[in-house]
Amino acid sequence: MVSVLGIDTSAAACSAALWRDGAVIAREHAAMARGHAEALMPMVERVMHGAAYESLDAVAVTAGPGAFTGLRIGLAAARGIALAAGIPAIGISAFAAVARAVPEAALAGRALAVAIDTKRGDVYLQCFGAARRPLGLGRVAGADEIAALLPHGPLAIAGDGADIVAAALAEAARDATWAGDRAPPDAGAVAALGAEALAAARRGDAPLPPAEPLYLRAPEATPLALQGKPRDRNR
Amino acid sequence: MKHLAAPSLGMAPARGIHYLRGMRVPVILGIETSCDETAAAIVTGDRTVLAERLLSQLGEHAPYGGVVPEIAARAHLQHLDRLIAETMAAAKLEFRDLTAIAATGGPGLIGGVMVGVMTAKAIAAVHKLPFLAVNHLEGHALSPRLAGDVPFPYLLLLVSGGHCQLLAVEGVGRYVRLGGTVDDAAGEAFDKVAKMLGLGYPGGPAVERAASRGVPGRFRLPRPMKGRAGADFSFAGLKTAVRQAIAALPGGRAAPQDAADLCRDFQDAVADIVGDRVRHALARFRREWPDGRTLVVAGGVAANAALRTVLDGAAREASLAFAAPPLRYCTDNAAMIAWAGIERLALGQRDGLDFAPRPRWPLAEALPGAAA
Numbered sequence: 001m002v003s004v005l006g007i008d009t010s011a012a013a014c015s016a017a018l019w020r021d022g023a024v025i026a027r028e029h030a031a032m033a034r035g036h037a038e039a040l041m042p043m044v045e046r047v048m049h050g051a052a053y054e055s056l057d058a059v060a061v062t063a064g065p066g067a068f069t070g071l072r073i074g075l076a077a078a079r080g081i082a083l084a085a086g087i088p089a090i091g092i093s094a095f096a097a098v099a100r101a102v103p104e105a106a107l108a109g110r111a112l113a114v115a116i117d118t119k120r121g122d123v124y125l126q127c128f129g130a131a132r133r134p135l136g137l138g139r140v141a142g143a144d145e146i147a148a149l150l151p152h153g154p155l156a157i158a159g160d161g162a163d164i165v166a167a168a169l170a171e172a173a174r175d176a177t178w179a180g181d182r183a184p185p186d187a188g189a190v191a192a193l194g195a196e197a198l199a200a201a202r203r204g205d206a207p208l209p210p211a212e213p214l215y216l217r218a219p220e221a222t223p224l225a226l227q228g229k230p231r232d233r234n235r
Numbered sequence: 236m237k238h239l240a241a242p243s244l245g246m247a248p249a250r251g252i253h254y255l256r257g258m259r260v261p262v263i264l265g266i267e268t269s270c271d272e273t274a275a276a277i278v279t280g281d282r283t284v285l286a287e288r289l290l291s292q293l294g295e296h297a298p299y300g301g302v303v304p305e306i307a308a309r310a311h312l313q314h315l316d317r318l319i320a321e322t323m324a325a326a327k328l329e330f331r332d333l334t335a336i337a338a339t340g341g342p343g344l345i346g347g348v349m350v351g352v353m354t355a356k357a358i359a360a361v362h363k364l365p366f367l368a369v370n371h372l373e374g375h376a377l378s379p380r381l382a383g384d385v386p387f388p389y390l391l392l393l394v395s396g397g398h399c400q401l402l403a404v405e406g407v408g409r410y411v412r413l414g415g416t417v418d419d420a421a422g423e424a425f426d427k428v429a430k431m432l433g434l435g436y437p438g439g440p441a442v443e444r445a446a447s448r449g450v451p452g453r454f455r456l457p458r459p460m461k462g463r464a465g466a467d468f469s470f471a472g473l474k475t476a477v478r479q480a481i482a483a484l485p486g487g488r489a490a491p492q493d494a495a496d497l498c499r500d501f502q503d504a505v506a507d508i509v510g511d512r513v514r515h516a517l518a519r520f521r522r523e524w525p526d527g528r529t530l531v532v533a534g535g536v537a538a539n540a541a542l543r544t545v546l547d548g549a550a551r552e553a554s555l556a557f558a559a560p561p562l563r564y565c566t567d568n569a570a571m572i573a574w575a576g577i578e579r580l581a582l583g584q585r586d587g588l589d590f591a592p593r594p595r596w597p598l599a600e601a602l603p604g605a606a607a
Contacts, residue, residue: 037349041356041588053361068305069346072312076350079316080357084330213312219305223298224430 003051004198005059005081006191007044009036009074010066010094011116011160011184016040016047019191027188036073044077053085060194062185063091064214065116065124065138071213078211089211090194095126095138097185098159100193102132106179111135111151113176115161116184123161124216127151140216147172160184261334261580264319264358265573268311268351269343269371270397271295271302274569275315275322277333280577282381284570286325288318289563297436301426308346315354330362335585337576340368341593343397348592356588365585367576372598374571375533376404381574382560388527390520390555392513392546395534395566396422396437401466401516402599403524404531407578410599413516414466421505422536424470428477428501432494442498443539449492449499454480456504458511466516468508477501502541510545517553529556537565 006017006024014036017027026047030039061078064071075091082089095114102112112132115123118140126138127150141149146168156179157165169176201208260280267274276287292310296302323330338355341348352368359366375393379385390413391402399422400415419427422439429438434445456476459469480497481489489497513530520527530550536542537559550557564571579585 035591037353038589038591040353041360045360045588068308069349072308072346072350073353076312076315076353077357079312080354081361083316083320083354084358084361213309215309219303219309221299221303221306224300225298227300 004194006187007074008062008187010062014039015187016043017187017191024188060090065216091211097189100189102179110154110156113157115159115165117161263573263576265569266338266351267569268347269339272567275319276569277326278573288322304344311347311350335365337367339371341596345594368586368590369575374575378560378571379531388524389529394421394536412599416468418471445498446502449495453496454500461511506541506545535566
C-alpha cells in the first residue's frame with residue numbers, strides 16, 4: 001500500500017491530492033491568483049481527512065518552474081511535512097505534471113510542448129516525445145524563440161502558457177492542436193508522479209528527486225559595483 | 236535566561252518535558268525568516284533557550300548593498316528545514332515534545348515570511364500542535380522579558396534597519412505608539428551613509444568602526460526634529476546633509492580620515508536626535524504610566540555603543556532602569572519569536588492554519604497626529 005500526498009501552488013491555482021494504491025482517493029482544487037499561503041494547509045488537512053501524516057510514504061510537490069513565491073509556499077509546506085513526519089519530500093517538475101494530465105487521445109502520436117506562463121511575456125518550455133519522454137531540458141523561451149525550439153512534425157500544446165506558444169506557431173504556420181485545458185499543474189498528477197518516483201527509487205532505478213526549487217531564472221538584482229545610484233534597502 | 240530548574244516531583248520527568256516547581260512549562264519552537272536571517276530556536280516557559288540556530292545571509296546580499304528580497308526568500312527555503320532539524324537535535328527533542336510552533340507572520344519581506352509560516356503550519360498540522368503567527372515587532376517588544384523579568388509597563392525604543400519607534404508596552408498585545416520615524420529608520424540611515432562612503436554593508440557596524448577613528452566637530456550636521464513636541468524621528472535631512480558634505484570635499488570624495496570624521500559627526504547627530512526624542516517620550520511615559528520602571532532598547536541599532544550611552548543617561552535622568560537584551564536577542568532572532576509565542580499561548584491565543592502572512596503589520600495604530 002503506497003500513499004503519497006501531492007501539493008501544487010506553482011501557478012494560478014492551489015491543489016492538494018491524496019494518492020493511495022494506484023489512484024487519487026481525495027483531491028481539492030481551487031483557482032486563485034493569490035492566497036495560496038492561506039488556502040494550502042487547510043486544504044491539505046481536508047484531503048488527509050484525519051489520516052496520520054506519518055502513514056504517508058512521501059509528500060510530492062511541484063518544484064517548478066512557476067511563480068517564485070507560489071513555488072516556495074508549496075515547497076516549504078512539503079518540506080515541513082516531510083521533516084515533521086519523517087518521510088521524504090519529492091520534487092516534481094511542473095512540465096512533467098502538466099504532461100501527465102494530458103489525455104492520451106489528445107496526443108495521438110503528436111509530440112507535446114508544455115508551456116508555463118512566466119507572466120513576463122515569455123514561457124518556460126519543455127517538449128516531450130513518444131511515451132511522454134522529455135526531449136531536452138526545460139528552459140525560458142522568448143516569444144520569438146519558441147518556433148525554433150519545437151520538434152518537427154505534428155504537435156500538441158499544453159500548459160497555462162499554451163496561448164503564447166499557439167501565437168508563435170500560428171506565425172510559423174505549424175500544425176498544432178490543443179492538449180488539455182491549458183491548466184496549470186494539478187496535485188493529482190503531482191501525487192501520481194511522486195508515487196512513480198518512489199517506486200523507481202525502491203527498485204533502485206533512480207534516486208528520489210529532492211524537493212528543491214526549479215526556478216529557471218536568477219533573481220533580479222544589480223551588484224553594487226554596477227549600480228548607477230544608491231538603491232534603497234528593502235524593508 | 237536561566238538554566239533549567241530540577242524537577243521537584245518525586246518521579247523522573249518524561250523525556251523532553253520541562254518542569255518548573257513541579258509544573259509542566261511550555262516548550263515552543265520559534266522560526267524567524269522575515270529579513271536576511273534564517274533562524275530557529277526552542278524556548279521554554281521558564282526563559283530557557285534550549286537550542287538555537289541562526290544563519291545570516293549577509294554574504295549573499297553584501298554585493299548588492301542591501302537585502303535583495305528574492306535572494307533572501309530563496310535562501311530561507313534552502314536552509315530552514317535543516318536548521319530546524321539541527322535545533323531539535325541540539326535540544327534533544329522530538330516534535331511531539333513541543334507545546335506549540337511560532338513563526339514570524341510579518342511584517343517583513345513577504346517571500347521569506349511565507350517560507351517560515353508554511354514550514355511552521357506544516358509541522359503544526361502533522362503533530363496537531365497550536366500554531367502562532369507572531370508579529371516580528373512584538374517579538375522585539377517582548378524580548379527584554381526573555382532576557383530577564385522586566386515587568387509591564389515599560390518604554391521600548393525599537394531601532395533597526397527597518398523600524399524606528401517608541402512604544403509604551405502595557406502588556407502582551409497592548410502597545411501604545413508614542414512616536415516613530417516620518418521617513419527613514421535609524422538603521423537605514425546608517426546603511427545609506429555607509430554606502431555613500433563606500434564602507435560596505437551592513438552600515439551600522441561599519442560606520443561605528445569608522446567613527447571610532449574620527450575627530451568630532453568637523454562637519455556641522457543638522458538634528459531634525461530635535462526639541463520638537465512629541466517623539467517622532469526624522470533622518471532624511473541628516474542623510475542629505477551627509478551627502479552634501481561629501482560633495483563639498485575636494486574632488487567630491489571622502490578620503491579615509493574624512494570618512495572617519497564624517498561618521499563620527501553623523502553618529503553623534505543620530506545619538507543626539509534619539510536622546511532628545513527618547514527624553515520626550517520618557518516625560519510622557521512617566522506621566523501616563525507612573526508604574527513604569529524601565530526603558531528598554533531592542534533592534535539591531537541597539538548594538539551601537541554611543542546610542543546605548545545616551546539611552547542609559549536618559550533613563551537615569553528619569554529615574555528608570557535601562558535594559559537592553561543581550562546583543563544576539565537585539566538583532567533578528569528566533570528565540571524572541573518563540574518567547575512571544577509563549578507569552579501569547581499563556582493568554583490562550585493561537586492562530587489558524589489559514590493565517591495570511593502580512594507584509595505590513597503595525598504593532599499599534601498610530602496616535603492621531605503621529606506619522607505612520
